[in-house]
Amino acid sequence: EAGVAQSPRYKIIEKRQSVAFWCNPISGHATLYWYQQILGQGPKLLIQFQNNGVVDDSQLPKDRFSAERLKGVDSTLKIQPAKLEDSAVYLCASSLGAGLGVNEQFFGPGTRLTVL
Amino acid sequence: GENVEQHPSTLSVQEGDSAVIKCTYSDSASNYFPWYKQELGKRPQLIIDIRSNVGEKKDQRIAVTLNKTAKHFSLHITETQPEDSAVYFCAAGSGTYKYIFGTGTRLKVLA
Secondary structure, eight states: OOOOEEEOSEEEEOTTOOEEEEEEOOTTOOEEEEEEEOTTSOOEEEEEEETTEEEEOTTSOTTTEEEEOTTSSOEEEEESSOOGGGOEEEEEEEEOOTTSOSOOOEEOOOEEEEEO | OOOEEEEOSEEEEETTSOEEEEEEEOOTTOOEEEEEEEOTTSOOEEEEEEETTOSEEEETTEEEEEETTTTEEEEEEOSOOGGGOEEEEEEEEOTTSOEEEOOOEEEEEEO
């Protein structure tokens, strides 16, 4: 079974620039998550999709962050414009979801973003 | 708001000793409690999980206990080995499939 795929793996940008991350979840997984993991901290949920609908985006800084999952499969997360404090690893995860009860989330390798 | 507290933040043990990491959650609707291990530069990997209808679960050297009344759960690693060195995260999940993660525990197993 293929795992969660993310790209790029690393990205370095200057502040005020824009950046986009891509995630392809495990086939058949209805729920997709984007997390921000700052060095030394636990993953913080940014946004949760159930198929192509948003379930929770309460911690997404909507003035600069946006995410979409148009066809209920792949997802993109965008930051525009980036700030220094956005430097972190952005993790995508997926789970079966869809009425099966809470279950294991599988994580992608993450994208390490450095904002200079 | 929903919160998961995790202690200690760092833990050093001698090889062969046991390690215990504790988490406390605030959301009484939480019903799923996974533990993830994250090695440096790698993705979090599930090592064990427990559901709210079970008080204890064991898998070889790893065990998790859950006290629903007190809203806390713990990870126990026995006979620790150097390869157990990593950061461990607890999480509390609810019916919306959402996890709240703890802040992590950096475990060092000294040879």
